[in-house]
Amino acid sequence: DAKTTQPTSMDCAEGRAANLPCNHSTISGNEYVYWYRQIHSQGPQYIIHGLKNNETNEMASLIITEDRKSSTLILPHATLRDTAVYYCIVRAPYNAGNMLTFGGGTRLMVKP
Amino acid sequence: DTGVSQDPRHKITKRGQNVTFRCDPISEHNRLYWYRQTLGQGPEFLTYFQNEAQLEKSRLLSDRFSAERPKGSFSTLEIQRTEQGDSAMYLCASSSGGVSYNEQFFGPGTRLTVL
Numbered sequence: 001d002a003k004t005t006q007p008t009s010m011d012c013a014e015g016r017a018a019n020l021p022c023n024h025s026t027i028s029g030n031e032y033v034y035w036y037r038q039i040h041s042q043g044p045q046y047i048i049h050g051l052k053n054n055e056t057n058e059m060a061s062l063i064i065t066e067d068r069k070s071s072t073l074i075l076p077h078a079t080l081r082d083t084a085v086y087y088c089i090v091r092a093p094y095n096a097g098n099m100l101t102f103g104g105g106t107r108l109m110v111k112p
Numbered sequence: 113d114t115g116v117s118q119d120p121r122h123k124i125t126k127r128g129q130n131v132t133f134r135c136d137p138i139s140e141h142n143r144l145y146w147y148r149q150t151l152g153q154g155p156e157f158l159t160y161f162q163n164e165a166q167l168e169k170s171r172l173l174s175d176r177f178s179a180e181r182p183k184g185s186f187s188t189l190e191i192q193r194t195e196q197g198d199s200a201m202y203l204c205a206s207s208s209g210g211v212s213y214n215e216q217f218f219g220p221g222t223r224l225t226v227l
Contacts, residue, residue, distance in 0.1 A: 010184060041115070043203050043218030087154055098143065098207070099168070100216060102154025 006090045009107040012082075018075040020106050022088030025069040029073075031092050033064060034100070035073045037084040043089065047073065078110045114138075118218035121207050124225045125194055126204050130216055131220045132190045137206030145216060147203040155203055161187060194226045 005023040012018040024033065043057040048055055048062045050071070055062045061074040075082055085105040115138040121138040125131050137144050142163050147155035158177065160168040172178070176194075181187040191198055201223050205216040 024226070041220075042117075043205070044216075045114070046215045049215075058184055085154075098160055099145070099157035099171070100147075100155070101157065104152075105154055 004090055006086075006088050006103065006105050006106045008104065009109065011049075012075075012078045012112055014080060014110055014112050015077055018078040018082065018108060019112070020073040020075075020086050020088075020108065021070065022073070022086070023070045024090045027068050027090050029093065031090045033062065033068075033071050034058050034089040034091060035060070035062065036089065036100070036102075037082075038085045038087070038105070039081075039084040047086075078108075080110050080112065082108065083110045084108060114217040114219065116204060116206055117216050118202075118219040118222050119216055120222055121220060122223050122225075124227065125227050127196060129152055129193060129194055130190065130192045131224060132188050133202055133204075133224075135187045135189070135204030135219060136207075137186070137204070139185075141206035141217070142184065143207045144181055145205040145207075146187070147218075148173070149201040149203060149221070151200075151220050152189050160190075182199065191224075194224075196226045199224055199226045 032049050034049040036044040038044045040105050048060050050062045051102045085107050087102050087105040089100050117136045119134045144161045146158040149155040157171050159179050161181040164181050176192045179189045201221040203221045205218045207216045
């Protein structure tokens with residue numbers, strides 16, 4: 001699976017949009033981009049995934065560049081409860097073990 | 113609450129003791145995963161079951177680590193002769209199978225402290 005690069009930490013004001021970038025310049029054509037987050041003392045939680053088109057659900061939007069080498073997770077109206085570590089993961093459909101390979105993630109701090 | 117439960121939530125043990133953790137996945141999920149997470153790091157994949165078959169175990173950290181899923185429902189992860197370096201959060205996840213995409217639902221984890 002392709003490696004991802006994310007900023008170590010970011011701050012966001014409550015009520016504003018949080019834009020979390022992810023670089024995956026070595027992504028292959030069949031690899032999906034997944035986003036999970038982990039709130040302190042909890043297990044990771046799935047947010048959204050996509051292949052090449054932009055995606056939106058009740059939690060967030062995922063914008064993938066046309067060349068698929070980077071993506072941005074958007075939390076449209078961040079709340080204090082969105083403070084968490086956000087992981088961008090690139091994964092092929094059928095990798096060995098169906099594993100998720102987590103990097104260090106981005107620690108998002110939402111401030112009042 | 114994701115529907116995945118883990119027991120115990122916390123375990124303190126002395127070096128050299130054996131420990132066993134249990135994971136109960138979402139009932140209709142046939143895939144079950146174990147991960148380990150050390151402080152400040154992302155989760156690290158350990159092993160994976162589809163039903164009762166352990167299809168990937170090459171990432172288990174040493175032969176002191178073993179996992180079972182005897183009836184394709186709950187799973188146990190055992191660590192024998194624990195070492196201080198085994199102190200970590202052990203996470204279980206489950207997912208449904210069949211298609212290429214399968215969201216993994218994680219439990220709350222078992223935090224192990226080896227003294």
